[in-house]
Amino acid sequence: MFSMATIRDVAKQAGVSVATVSRVLNSNGYVNNETKKKVDEAIQQLNYKPNAVARSLYKKTSKTIGLIVPDIGNPFFPELARAVEDTAHKKGYNVFFCNTDENAEKEEHYLEILLQKYVDGVIVASNTLTAEKVKELNIPVVSIDRKITAEIPTVVVKNKEGAQKATGYLKEIGCERIAHLRGPHHIDNANERVDGYLEEVGNEPWFESSYIVDGNYVMKNAIQATLELLERHPEIDGIFAANDVMAIGAVKAAHRFGKKVPEELAIIGFDGISMAEATTPELTTIAQPIYDMGTAVTDLLVKLIEKKPVERTFLELEVELVERESTRKQNNKGGR
Amino acid sequence: MFSMATIRDVAKQAGVSVATVSRVLNSNGYVNNETKKKVDEAIQQLNYKPNAVARSLYKKTSKTIGLIVPDIGNPFFPELARAVEDTAHKKGYNVFFCNTDENAEKEEHYLEILLQKYVDGVIVASNTLTAEKVKELNIPVVSIDRKITAEIPTVVVKNKEGAQKATGYLKEIGCERIAHLRGPHHIDNANERVDGYLEEVGNEPWFESSYIVDGNYVMKNAIQATLELLERHPEIDGIFAANDVMAIGAVKAAHRFGKKVPEELAIIGFDGISMAEATTPELTTIAQPIYDMGTAVTDLLVKLIEKKPVERTFLELEVELVERESTRKQNNKGGR
DNA sequence: TTCTAATGTGTAACCGGTTACACACAGTAT
DNA sequence: ATACTGTGTGTAACCGGTTACACATTAGAA
Numbered sequence: 001m002f003s004m005a006t007i008r009d010v011a012k013q014a015g016v017s018v019a020t021v022s023r024v025l026n027s028n029g030y031v032n033n034e035t036k037k038k039v040d041e042a043i044q045q046l047n048y049k050p051n052a053v054a055r056s057l058y059k060k061t062s063k064t065i066g067l068i069v070p071d072i073g074n075p076f077f078p079e080l081a082r083a084v085e086d087t088a089h090k091k092g093y094n095v096f097f098c099n100t101d102e103n104a105e106k107e108e109h110y111l112e113i114l115l116q117k118y119v120d121g122v123i124v125a126s127n128t129l130t131a132e133k134v135k136e137l138n139i140p141v142v143s144i145d146r147k148i149t150a151e152i153p154t155v156v157v158k159n160k161e162g163a164q165k166a167t168g169y170l171k172e173i174g175c176e177r178i179a180h181l182r183g184p185h186h187i188d189n190a191n192e193r194v195d196g197y198l199e200e201v202g203n204e205p206w207f208e209s210s211y212i213v214d215g216n217y218v219m220k221n222a223i224q225a226t227l228e229l230l231e232r233h234p235e236i237d238g239i240f241a242a243n244d245v246m247a248i249g250a251v252k253a254a255h256r257f258g259k260k261v262p263e264e265l266a267i268i269g270f271d272g273i274s275m276a277e278a279t280t281p282e283l284t285t286i287a288q289p290i291y292d293m294g295t296a297v298t299d300l301l302v303k304l305i306e307k308k309p310v311e312r313t314f315l316e317l318e319v320e321l322v323e324r325e326s327t328r329k330q331n332n333k334g335g336r
Numbered sequence: 337m338f339s340m341a342t343i344r345d346v347a348k349q350a351g352v353s354v355a356t357v358s359r360v361l362n363s364n365g366y367v368n369n370e371t372k373k374k375v376d377e378a379i380q381q382l383n384y385k386p387n388a389v390a391r392s393l394y395k396k397t398s399k400t401i402g403l404i405v406p407d408i409g410n411p412f413f414p415e416l417a418r419a420v421e422d423t424a425h426k427k428g429y430n431v432f433f434c435n436t437d438e439n440a441e442k443e444e445h446y447l448e449i450l451l452q453k454y455v456d457g458v459i460v461a462s463n464t465l466t467a468e469k470v471k472e473l474n475i476p477v478v479s480i481d482r483k484i485t486a487e488i489p490t491v492v493v494k495n496k497e498g499a500q501k502a503t504g505y506l507k508e509i510g511c512e513r514i515a516h517l518r519g520p521h522h523i524d525n526a527n528e529r530v531d532g533y534l535e536e537v538g539n540e541p542w543f544e545s546s547y548i549v550d551g552n553y554v555m556k557n558a559i560q561a562t563l564e565l566l567e568r569h570p571e572i573d574g575i576f577a578a579n580d581v582m583a584i585g586a587v588k589a590a591h592r593f594g595k596k597v598p599e600e601l602a603i604i605g606f607d608g609i610s611m612a613e614a615t616t617p618e619l620t621t622i623a624q625p626i627y628d629m630g631t632a633v634t635d636l637l638v639k640l641i642e643k644k645p646v647e648r649t650f651l652e653l654e655v656e657l658v659e660r661e662s663t664r665k666q667n668n669k670g671g672r
Numbered sequence: 673t674t675c676t677a678a679t680g681t682g683t684a685a686c687c688g689g690t691t692a693c694a695c696a697c698a699g700t701a702t
Numbered sequence: 703a704t705a706c707t708g709t710g711t712g713t714a715a716c717c718g719g720t721t722a723c724a725c726a727t728t729a730g731a732a
Contacts, residue, residue, distance in 0.1 A: 072408070
């Protein structure tokens with residue numbers, strides 16, 4: 001077993017002081033060209049790699065950020081994580097990766113560890129985190145996908161607008177009874193999507209609150225909920241699901257129920273995850289710019305870490321309607 | 337702005353030396369109970385959290401591992417990553433998370449950074465890494481999903497056996513012309529799956545090599561390849577795709593081609609990703625125990641890091657046939 | 673010629689933990 | 703009484719970088 005070369009080894013080898021080696025490494029301060037050459041040679045010969053931990057200790061910065069998500073298995077997050085990691089890497093940061101399962105204790109525990117490891121900042125997708133806790137951390141924290149409080153910089157999408165777009169689109173293609181498969185009550189974006197839906201159909205003569213059914217953003221539950229919905233309201237011809245995973249569940253339920261998608265029942269999702277392209281029929285959805293969101297939060301966080309000026313700390317990105325096969329113009333009924 | 341309390345602050349507050357505080361923190365050495373109480377109080381009062389970076393520097397271990405995958409967006413990896421993170425966390429390790437896009441330079445770059453950050457070990461899913469490079473690192477490295485060389489501890493599944501199972505199953509349910517949509521030639525597991533396929537049908541009178549078509553583990557390409565395959569061999573009634581993503585592509589292609597799945601064409605995948613449950617029909621597949629694989633590599637790595645005894649350094653996990661809707665007994669033809 | 677500024681380099685303290693070693697004291701064995 | 707062992711605590715070196723400060727030399731300005 002052999003041990004890594006240190007800066008003192010390099011200094012000795014090059015016949016200079018450690019300060020000089022450090023200056024060469026970081027290209028700051030004055031260094032004679034000849035000296036630099038000697039040092040570079042020594043570095044080469046010893047295959048010297050500076051020790052980031054030692055540097056962190058003195059500089060009180062680790063060039064590391066934490067990424068806290070509920071569950072990387074949730075298909076929304078891999079793409080987000082990818083964007084975060086790509087962007088962080090581009091800016092010279094590494095990312096620590098944590099899954100909390102929306103569990104407040106686990107989250108707090110992770111934050112503590114991250115703090116002890118000197119992370120420079122944290123990106124968090126959470127609805128359990130409170131503003132006080134964040135303040136205690138004393139490092140920049142940004143929130144993605146969910147807004148926690150006004151004080152915490154946040155990147156989200158225009159949920160309400162997207163929901164309106166989705167519901168409006170169903171109306172446009174001729175749906176006359178549109179249900180909504182909503183997300184969890186404790187999640188902000190779910191409530192906003194309900195708002196958007198209501199904005200579009202809340203005043204329709206046919207509307208009643210039983211057209212909104214509870215879902216929890218997972219497939220299995222959505223299948224059951226949709227089955228019950230169709231049982232109760234066989235007249236519905238359009239469903240806006242608050243996320244793609246539930247929309248896929250709704251497609252499956254419709255299939256089991258014997259309703260043809262899109263001919264008899266149009267289904268639209270929200271998110272734009274890649275899984276939505278795997279289904280038959282492929283899912284129409286309100287696509288979030290997931291990768292861009294990841295890039296945006298990371299950019300924001302790094303600016304906060306490096307104390308660079310930030311224009312806005314609340315970014316609301318646009319969503320986009322992606323028309324695929326699960327919805328289609330319906331001319332069979334006497335549309336308006 | 338205020339700064340974190342250090343061990344010296346705690347020592348002063350408690351009226352003891354730093355050594356004693358350290359002993360209390362790590363519960364080693366002798367500490368009088370009264371003294372311990374005083375120290376604990378001081379820790380409480382100052383809200384002291386030990387600095388992991390300083391500890392790392394002295395101990396030459398960071399309680400951190402690196403996880404290198406080609407692309408977390410690839411649906412195989414989120415579940416794996418989840419398992420790795422869960423297990424690592426349980427054992428007191430954090431995980432740095434890196435995407436290489438199968439790019440050797442990027443990979444090498446990441447390894448260098450991880451090394452500088454003092455990671456204690458690395459889990460890698462790669463086919464660009466060489467044994468020499470690993471040896472240079474001087475820290476434990478384990479390989480997941482792909483075997484690199486015999487020297488590097490590895491966790492994989494029984495690819496050949498799984499492929500035989502898949503192909504055999506298609507025969508069993510009555511398929512008489514079975515094609516294989518293979519993975520990239522440079523990836524080991526793809527070749528093993530071809531071997532398994534050949535084992536089952538290579539000697540059939542009908543077999544010819546044009547029943548094996550190239551895919552690259554991505555959907556779009558698989559759709560095109562399947563379309564061409566069906567054009568060339570309209571007689572095929574079964575396809576074994578080397579991964580689920582391609583199998584989903586094959587289902588789509590069949591749909592476009594006008595072949596009914598599973599009635600006219602049975603399709604089976606490999607991997608057992610959750611996306612395979614999103615499709616209609618839901619995909620029959622050879623499921624890898626992805627989560628278990630993640631648990632197993634992480635366990636293995638941690639044992640190597642902590643120099644605990646390891647029974648075997650090459651684990652080949654079992655795969656399992658999961659029957660779903662994309663295959664079904666075919667009685668319409670005069671089966672054997 | 674003298675003063676000042678720019679260039680170049682080294683010494684040692686520092687970041688915040690851990691631990692080898694020294695030392696003191698009590699209890700027990702010889 | 704002496705030696706030895708177990709308990710309890712402090713001092714200071716150490717991990718491997720960074721940098722404040724001191725100091726020397728040279729070039730250019732006055």
